[in-house]
Amino acid sequence: MKYRNVWIVMVLSFFLFDFASLQAAEAGHNRVLVVDQKGSGTYRTVQSAIDAIPANNQQPATIYIKNGVYKEKILLPQNKPHVSFIGENQHKTILTYDDTNASTGSTTNSSSTMIRANDFYAENITFQNTAGRHAGQAVALYVSGDRAVFKQIRVLGYQDTLYATGTGRQYYENCYIEGTVDFIFGSATAVFKRAEIKSLGNGYITAASTTEAQRYGYVFMDSTLKKGTAAAQSVYLGRPWRPHSAVTFLHTKMDDHVKAEGWHNWDNRDNERTARYKEFGSTGAGSSPANRVKWSTILTQNEASQITVQAVLRGTDGWNPEKR
Numbered sequence: 192m193k194y195r196n197v198w199i200v201m202v203l204s205f206f207l208f209d210f211a212s213l214q215a216a217e218a219g220h221n222r223v224l225v226v227d228q229k230g231s232g233t234y235r236t237v238q239s240a241i242d243a244i245p246a247n248n249q250q251p252a253t254i255y256i257k258n259g260v261y262k263e264k265i266l267l268p269q270n271k272p273h274v275s276f277i278g279e280n281q282h283k284t285i286l287t288y289d290d291t292n293a294s295t296g297s298t299t300n301s302s303s304t305m306i307r308a309n310d311f312y313a314e315n316i317t318f319q320n321t322a323g324r325h326a327g328q329a330v331a332l333y334v335s336g337d338r339a340v341f342k343q344i345r346v347l348g349y350q351d352t353l354y355a356t357g358t359g360r361q362y363y364e365n366c367y368i369e370g371t372v373d374f375i376f377g378s379a380t381a382v383f384k385r386a387e388i389k390s391l392g393n394g395y396i397t398a399a400s401t402t403e404a405q406r407y408g409y410v411f412m413d414s415t416l417k418k419g420t421a422a423a424q425s426v427y428l429g430r431p432w433r434p435h436s437a438v439t440f441l442h443t444k445m446d447d448h449v450k451a452e453g454w455h456n457w458d459n460r461d462n463e464r465t466a467r468y469k470e471f472g473s474t475g476a477g478s479s480p481a482n483r484v485k486w487s488t489i490l491t492q493n494e495a496s497q498i499t500v501q502a503v504l505r506g507t508d509g510w511n512p513e514k515r
Contacts, residue, residue, distance in 0.1 A: 278316035287319035292328035302333035362512035373398035390421040397429035408437030418446035449477025471495035
């Protein structure tokens with residue numbers, strides 16, 4: 192017990208900002224790894240902390256990351272579940288790289304941070320790709336694991352900023368995401384609650400590749416679509432990367448950069464028969480239900496009320512990320 196208390200004091204000296212999380216980690220026998228590029232932690236890079244976690248671990252592990260710009264390619268592999276990234280400050284704890292589709296040979300490989308493991312959690316971190324506006328596809332954050340939770344994070348880039356993909360479920364709460372073209376894309380079932388989504392230029396907010404078997408794709412709740420540096424009437428809510436693309440906006444405030452027609456068919460009329468694009472309760476200058484494309488759906492209040500975080504994400508295991 193004496194040595195356990197010494198450990199708590201040592202970690203608190205690094206992370207007074209997150210005392211509650213540390214208490215929870217201790218109570219749950221959570222392994223704690225401290226990252227500080229200046230040398231005051233156990234590790235200087237995030238990847239070295241990940242590498243220290245044993246494969247197929249069943250014990251939760253928390254990686255606390257002190258403020259700094261960590262320019263490194265980060266991979267949390269599929270065989271390392273139950274890992275959390277906790278940053279000191281979401282604006283000052285920055286995980287970044289500058290790869291692109293062209294420099295790596297694929298959009299997936301361009302990812303600055305790649306999360307493939309299940310049961311991942313992140314809070315108070317910026318995920319960034321600094322390749323630039325004209326670099327083409329350049330992913331800041333790739334997520335394919337199941338039961339992934341992100342709170343109070345920022346995801347920064349231009350084209351293909353957030354790759355939310357795979358067959359798993361993802362939850363984003365109080366997050367900020369920015370980009371230009373298809374900057375939230377992929378096949379995951381994901382809820383974005385109270386998110387701020389900023390368009391930095393003309394383009395498309397979403398490019399979901401939802402499969403026909405999935406009931407939901409991307410669901411935005413109580414969120415805001417910010418104009419940023421995009422021109423008025425220059426941004427589509429989404430286009431179908433795959434035919435059964437599914438995106439829903441509920442009670443979302445939309446600035447005037449959102450086009451009146453709302454949705455694009457990716458220059459393929461056949462997609463209009465299969466894409467599942469829905470809205471309810473949109474507000475702001477970009478909300479224009481009467482002018483949306485006829486192949487999208489404006490939900491009734493009763494239909495919209497059935498779409499909750501739990502309904503979208505519970506799956507067969509009853510997962511509820513709001514109770515974490």
